[in-house]
Amino acid sequence: MYGKAVVFLVSIASISARTTNMLLETEMPPSCYGKSYCFEKTEKYPQKLIDNIIAKLDPPVVEGEGGMSIAHRDDQDAEHGCERRVIFEPIFEILDKDSNVRYVVQSDRFTQKIRTEACVHPGRITSANWASHAAYLEKSHIQDYNISCVEKRIDYSFLALSLDGNSLEDVDVQGGVPVCCSCRISKL
Numbered sequence: 001m002y003g004k005a006v007v008f009l010v011s012i013a014s015i016s017a018r019t020t021n022m023l024l025e026t027e028m029p030p031s032c033y034g035k036s037y038c039f040e041k042t043e044k045y046p047q048k049l050i051d052n053i054i055a056k057l058d059p060p061v062v063e064g065e066g067g068m069s070i071a072h073r074d075d076q077d078a079e080h081g082c083e084r085r086v087i088f089e090p091i092f093e094i095l096d097k098d099s100n101v102r103y104v105v106q107s108d109r110f111t112q113k114i115r116t117e118a119c120v121h122p123g124r125i126t127s128a129n130w131a132s133h134a135a136y137l138e139k140s141h142i143q144d145y146n147i148s149c150v151e152k153r154i155d156y157s158f159l160a161l162s163l164d165g166n167s168l169e170d171v172d173v174q175g176g177v178p179v180c181c182s183c184r185i186s187k188l
């Protein structure tokens with residue numbers, strides 16, 4: 001009788017230890033190596049675990065869509081400066097301040113999105129990478145000026161799975177999320 005109970009407890013303990021190890025060893029999907037957030041949902045994403053925790057929450061997680069978008073802007077006007085990539089999709093993985101990869105809570109009933117705007121070619125425009133800016137920039141400009149594509153980031157946190165896999169918590173994204181790519185110019 002006791003034997004059975006003990007075996008049962010031990011198996012629960014080893015499952016949760018395995019979950020914890022699995023969560024601690026999580027890596028960014030290959031397409032997102034070196035990034036602090038990722039839009040890709042891989043087969044490792046623990047959807048069942050997250051759905052189970054959400055189902056047990058009391059009060060339940062708000063229905064509908066979470067997330068926010070920075071005020072709508074006219075994105076047609078790409079000619080004036082740096083090429084930008086705007087994405088407004090659910091984020092599935094983020095890097096926390098301790099560089100652990102964390103699973104962001106996404107489910108049928110609860111999605112978290114933020115409008116990100118990243119520079120397609122961040123950094124200073126030089127003769128080596130001028131070609132990708134040739135549509136709006138003359139080559140002579142980059143000899144007289146330091147013209148750089150700079151991302152502006154804001155601090156942002158997502159509801160994410162705790163590292164022990166037992167609960168949900170707010171987690172800050174390391175380095176924040178880019179919400180604006182701008183062109184910065186100074187005379188050399």
Ligand SMILES: *[C@@H]1O[C@H](CO)[C@@H](O)[C@H](O)[C@H]1NC(C)=O
Nearest residue numbers: 124146147148150184185186
């Ligand atoms: C050019 O401007 C960028 C962005 O302001 C700055 O980070 C960089 O240090 C500057 N480089 C030079 C050579 O002035």
